Amino acid sequence: MGSFLEKIAKRIARAKGGHSAVVDGLTMTGDTPNAIVINPDIQMRTEAAEYSRHHVLFWGRANPPHAGHEKAYNKVKEVARKVGGTSSMVLTRTHDNKKNPLTPEQKEKHAKRAFPDVNTSVADESHPTILHQLSKLHERGITDLHLVAGSDRHDEYTKLIKKYNGVKGAHGYYNFKSLSLHSAGERDPDAEGTEGMSASKMRNSAQRGDFKAFKEGSPSTMKPDHVKEAYNDVRANMSGPSATAKKIMKRAK
Numbered sequence: 001m002g003s004f005l006e007k008i009a010k011r012i013a014r015a016k017g018g019h020s021a022v023v024d025g026l027t028m029t030g031d032t033p034n035a036i037v038i039n040p041d042i043q044m045r046t047e048a049a050e051y052s053r054h055h056v057l058f059w060g061r062a063n064p065p066h067a068g069h070e071k072a073y074n075k076v077k078e079v080a081r082k083v084g085g086t087s088s089m090v091l092t093r094t095h096d097n098k099k100n101p102l103t104p105e106q107k108e109k110h111a112k113r114a115f116p117d118v119n120t121s122v123a124d125e126s127h128p129t130i131l132h133q134l135s136k137l138h139e140r141g142i143t144d145l146h147l148v149a150g151s152d153r154h155d156e157y158t159k160l161i162k163k164y165n166g167v168k169g170a171h172g173y174y175n176f177k178s179l180s181l182h183s184a185g186e187r188d189p190d191a192e193g194t195e196g197m198s199a200s201k202m203r204n205s206a207q208r209g210d211f212k213a214f215k216e217g218s219p220s221t222m223k224p225d226h227v228k229e230a231y232n233d234v235r236a237n238m239s240g241p242s243a244t245a246k247k248i249m250k251r252a253k
Contacts, residue, residue, distance in 0.1 A: 051143065052143045052144055052177070053085065053086075053141050053142050053143050053144070054080075054083040054084065054085030054086075054142070054143075054144045054145075054146060055085050055086050055087065055088070055137055055142040055144070055145060055146065056076050056079045056080045056083070056085055056086070056087040056088075056146040056147075056148060056182075057076075057087070057088055057089075057090065057133070057134075057137070057145065057146070057147055057148065058072045058073070058075075058076050058088075058089040058090070058118075058147075058148040058149070058184070059090050059091075059092075059130045059133060059147070059149070060072070060089075060091060060092070060149075060189060060190045061091060061092050061094060061100060061190040061199065062089075062091050062107065062111055062114075062189070062190065062199070063091075063094070063099070063100040063101065063102050063107055063190075063199055063203075064101075064102055064107070064110060064199060064202050064203070064206075064218075064230050064233075064234050065107075065110055065111050065114040065115070065218070065219055065222075065230070066189070066198070066199060066201075066202045066217045066218060066219065067217055067218065067219060067220070068184075068185060068189035068198065069114065069115075069189045069219065070114070070115075070219040070220065070221060071184050071185050071189070072089070072148050072149075072150075072184035072185070072189050073089065073114070073115045073117075073118060073219070073221070075148045075182055075183070075184045076088075076089060076118050076148050077117060077118060079146050079148065079182050080118075080146075083144070083146060085144070085146065086119075086142075087118050087119065088118065088119040088120070088121070089111065089115055089118050089119070089120045089121075090120075090121060090122070090123055090133050091107055091108070091111055091120075091121070091122045091123065092122070092123060092128075093122055093123050093125070093128055097237060097238055098238070099199075099200070099203070101203065101233070101234050101237035101238045102230075102233055102234060102237060103237070104122045105122075106233050106237075107122055108120070108121060108122040110222075110226070110229075110230045110233070113221075113222055113223070113226045114218075114219040114221055114222050114226075115219075115221065116221065129171060130157075130160075130161075131160075131161075131164055131169070131171035131172075131174075132171045132172060134161065134164075134171075134174040134176075135171055135172030135173055135174045136172070137174065138172075138173065138174035138175060138176070139172075142176070143176060143177045143178075144176060144177055144178045144179075144180075145161075145176045145178070145179050145180070146180045146181075146182055147161070147179070147180070147181050147182070148182045148183075148184050149181065149182075149183070149184060150183070150184055150185055150186065150189055151183040151184075151185065151186050152186070154181045154183070157181060158179070158181055161179055162179065165179070201213075201217060202214055202217050202218075202234070203234060203238060205217065206231050206234040206235045206238065207234075207235065207238050207239075209235070211228070211231055214227070214231045214234075215227050215231070218230070
């Protein structure tokens with residue numbers, strides 16, 4: 001009996017020293033400790049509730065990219081670092097000679113050069129709108145969405161995105177746990193007008209042959225030769241078909 005009590009006393013002493021009632025995988029009395037089994041269904045539901053994947057998105061025209069879009073680019077990177085999420089800048093496919101002179105291919109080329117640290121692309125034809133893009137993100141497993149936009153677009157985007165959250169439609173389906181809007185500045189980078197730097201000012205500079213003004217309004221992240229190339233593309237596309245080309249097209253009709 002004395003031997004047995006001495007063993008228990010030793011185990012108690014060792015347990016106190018290690019702050020545990022289990023020593024060498026055994027309890028103080030030498031038995032195997034009971035195992036605690038968590039209900040698998042409860043465990044999976046708990047893990048699902050705690051699972052989150054954040055994504056930061058900027059959606060816009062950027063035709064052409066300019067300093068206002070650079071602010072959005074910096075905000076996208078800042079928010080992505082803060083929430084530990086992925087990020088992207090997705091641009092519309094809109095193209096015309098007046099307000100959207102760069103073709104989708106040209107715009108993607110120049111935007112990738114202007115925003116090198118963020119996954120930048122032009123929306124594909126099967127996902128042409130912001131709602132299509134959100135459905136695409138939902139399919140990828142994104143649970144929490146962060147949208148970067150000019151402060152004057154916050155109410156518009158919030159209303160639109162919340163309206164279709166959890167609702168199936170022609171755009172597909174998305175259902176985010178949370179939606180956060182982050183300001184890229186006091187106004188939409190793609191807004192038309194004279195206040196601040198805008199794509200319309202950049203296009204006007206290119207159209208009148210003012211490369212200096214175009215360069216001053218371009219993102220600081222673009223190399224000089226890339227700025228020049230963007231300038232030439234905007235000028236060429238805004239001028240429209242040449243007189244000779246117009247005659248050829250007219251004859252073809």
